[in-house]
Amino acid sequence: MELRADRLERQLAGEPLRPVYLVAGGEPLLVQEAADAIRARAREEGYTEREVYDAEGSFDWNTLSRGMASLSLFASRRVFDLRLPTGKPGKDGSEAIREYCENPPPDTVLLITAQDWSKAHAGKWSEAIAKAGHFLPIYPLKTHELGDWLQRRLRGRGLVATPDAVQRLADRVEGNLLAAAQEVDKLALLVGTGRGAAAQAIDEAQMEQLVADSSRFDVFKLVDAALAGDAARAVRMLAALRAEGDQVAGLMPMVAKEVLALCALARAAESGNVMSAMRDARVWDSKQAMYRRAIERHPPSRWEAFVAECGAIDRAAKGRGGGDPWLRLERLLAAIADARARGLLAS
Template identity: 50%
Template sequence: MPVRLTDLPRLLGANELKPAWLIAGSEHLQVMEAADQLRARARDLGYAEREIHDVDHRFDWNELTMSGAAMSLFSMRRVIELRMPTGKPGKEGSAAISAWCADPPPDTLLMITAQEWSKKHEGAWFKAVDKIGVALPIWPLKREETPRWISARMKSRGLKATPDAIEMLAERIEGNLLAAAQEIDKLSLLVGNTLLDVDTLESSVADDARFDAFRLTDAAIAGDATRALRMVDGLRAEGAEAIPLLGWLLNQLRVLLRLSSASGTLAQAFQTERIWDAKQTGFKRALRAGDAAHWERCIVHLGRIDRIAKGRGAGDVWREIERLIMAIAMPRRGADLLGADR
């Protein structure tokens, strides 16, 4: 049976780890931290080699088979990581993972991570992993659960806060746990053992550059192209790193794509995506202006920007980000800027 995140410490405390693990969910921070804990425990148990495979639609699943058949160069335990963002391996991938689980190689741990997850993902390969290993789907926190998570996170960092301050931070981060974690780490350094109140939190968050990415995407989705482009200029002038910004842009574009493709009412989709009332007007505007095909083109263009940022493609990263922001803010006019990606 699939396990919960609260079960992870117990599972990692065993003398031996299960041969296959799946850690999946749209809560990227929790997926990342759970995967980090598994890697750390694996190292403690002698899994000294690590092999990473990024799974996309061009991935050759024979690579997984060959990795399983290959012997360790130094006769050490190995971790084989499959980074599968969509959580959908396809027919060939499902067969390859199922075959691996049917006869797992000795001294080898298979770790699969995914950034999207729902009950619809639970196919034959998922059952194969669950049968011999650990399936850990991480579900998004509900709005009422967020303050409790923030409180526990603060406590783990030695930070004390008033209930009002905790509630304020929950409202400010609007369900983004990564933003909350970053802010809590900063506050723990600034505040120390002093009780964190609303005034201190307000002054800290108001001028925090960490939130520029969130403000930028909010402006673009709301259709305020002028403000969004001005923010891009500011980030570039400050020497900001493009890759973290791209991560949040990808997150929001995937939300727009899921919303535009969702069945049922928009209100239900907003609830599923945890889009709070304050942001719904902007998302409604974006969904009226752009269809699913447009958001898919935006995601493709973002992939091109990511390759440029990592030195794998030619072009000006910030110029391409400007084009993407225009396409988000003004889908009908800005779509022409993505023409090269069609």
């Protein structure tokens, strides 16, 4: 069956291991920790032998089936750890997985992990896994979910923190869960665990002193912040990219690509075909709501103006146009994020 990741540990503790598990999603830390929990449970139940397969490129799926059919000389219980980076096993892989699920070998657990997942990845093979075992889709945390995730992780390390302190930590890590996990582990070492329920909570000032700035900005998050309507965050991220040594000329291809896509979608929205246009443009399901809000924020004519401004910024960044390219890009992002800021482009 399909299982929520936050219920995995309870499920593992309450039943014998299933013959097959699929853990798939675009958040590496969450995928890794879920898979680690399954492996740990397997060791507790005597699954002492583990074979690892990387199913990418020209992987021979017969290798997997032969391995499952063979008897082990060293252990009666085995874990087959199959890495499927793209989340797409192909025709041969799908058939091999379905055959396994129909008649799983005894004393064997097949653990499949994938670093990418969406509805487009699903098929009869994943349905077979959900029927014979458990499927855990791992979705990236939304901005409003990060605080609760951090609180749970802090409590798991014996720490308590005020809501303001947790928000400060969330601001620092900017959605980078690996950095967040490292910061929580560091806090456990610096502050100490096992302080008891009466221990004083870490406040915002302490958190500011204890954590490093672990934000990891890139142009994809930069554009997403602008499309989501968060002008302040977009401007802050742009400043961080500049401080890290990025150049406007290197950022503009991605910015222009997204603006061009939104311009085309805005035109399609006028005829009421925006959802069809999104499917044709292969916009991820997780981004469609953000794209719709961005389209509703500006008419097609303004998106056309944004496209023209992208060209002007690119020329300025390459020394073939006037104006400060960093300032012009900052104003463009602010205008995309907030319709009230559109006058900045004319100044």
